[in-house]
Amino acid sequence: MTDEVEQVTVEFTPEGHLRLPAQFARAHFPDDRIAALRAPTGEIVVMPVGVAASGGLMLKQRNVAGDRSVLLREALADDYPVGFVSAEWSRKRRRLTIIEERA
Numbered sequence: 001m002t003d004e005v006e007q008v009t010v011e012f013t014p015e016g017h018l019r020l021p022a023q024f025a026r027a028h029f030p031d032d033r034i035a036a037l038r039a040p041t042g043e044i045v046v047m048p049v050g051v052a053a054s055g056g057l058m059l060k061q062r063n064v065a066g067d068r069s070v071l072l073r074e075a076l077a078d079d080y081p082v083g084f085v086s087a088e089w090s091r092k093r094r095r096l097t098i099i100e101e102r103a
Contacts, residue, residue: 006089010098012080016073018046022066025059028089028096032059032068036075044076044098 011019018036020029033049033056049056057075059068072080080100087098 004090004092006091008087008089008096009084010087010096011084012072012082014082016071016076016078016080017069018072019062020059020068022068024089025068026066028094029059029068033057034059034070036070036072038076038079042100044072044080044100046096046098048094 008021008024010021013019025032029048031048031051033051034046035049035056036044036046039045057070057072059070061067062069081098085098085100087096089096
């Protein structure tokens with residue numbers, strides 16, 4: 001891990017939920033609000049949305065450990081990986097980037 005990029009493993013369920021580890025979500029998405037999109041280059045990008053801004057999707061607590069989950073299926077047009085995938089948090093850009101490995 002460098003000062004600029006933090007590696008994290010996230011999970012996509014078959015139903016289209018993105019699951020984030022509790023500690024990671026608390027550190028980078030403290031307001032439990034996100035915006036998500038698919039970049040033209042194919043990556044899935046997830047960014048925090050502050051409470052002062054309107055819109056966004058709500059992260060929900062999914063277990064006692066505090067892991068968070070959000071349904072991204074509609075935002076990604078049913079095109080998302082399933083299972084555990086690697087992602088990178090950019091401190092400079094304040095965004096999580098998920099690069100899908102395609103066959």
